[in-house]
Amino acid sequence: MKIGVNVPNFGPGTDPGVLRDWAQTVEGLGFDLLMLSDHVAITPDVAERYPAPFYEPFTALSWLAGLTTRVRLGTTVLIAPYRHPLLTARMAANLDALSGGRLVLGVGVGWARQEFAALGVPFERRGRLTDDVLRDLREAWADTGAYGDRRIPVWIGGNSDAGVRRAVRYGDAWHPLRCTMPWLREGADRLRAAASEQGAPVPAFAPRIALRLTPSPVDGPERLAGEGTIDQIMDDLDRLRLLGADTVVLDPYHGDPSETSRPQPARRALATVAAHLSITEQP
16 A cells, blocks of 8 residues: 655745655655645635645646656646646646656545636536546547557545546546545445446545644544544554555645644654554565
């Protein structure tokens, strides 16, 4: 099982130097994947959670590709209806080629009504539009002369039943976000059931979980996977491995934009996880 990190590419504390430090931290600690979020118009509903400056993911990942050599680069998640599918196909294929085949394209339907309105995209049709984009991406990439011949992994975000079905139809992996361990266990069952219903292969399971390291255990039914002591976090990772997770993405951002001005606790938590992963993987 591979481990990735969701890096904040937004907020008052984020600038090119901070992004460079994040990339060096993630790659230097041995993590497999660095992922960024996506927003285009920082409308009030977006700014409440993810304020400006917001570094557009294709642009930022292209720059980070030149600052790294090994770590894979991805989106968690690109909001599919915001861009024409041929534009997305071109940018993704170019980024993948320029990075040496390191792109993972995570895709979702989006949630910010005001942002959809600012971009002139009908919010009520976002699910159908996402399906159309995913279908058109596959059709475009079939032209290997224009887009290259590497199959870019497409992860489908979305915790709903529609998201699970979409992952089976169009995705290489299902990428649910920030859930409890019981929910993830049930979700893995839902994924297999949806694949069986559609007569399709089961996509890979690649959840994004929280990373909140605490000195004492976190208890209760609302505890998110990835919250608690290092023993709890490592146990969650072991359980996800047993559920068949191909990749787990750790998300150290917890919704307070001021966190972006003090990234050191998140980086220390990542270093702690990396050290324990190294210990557990030794023969």
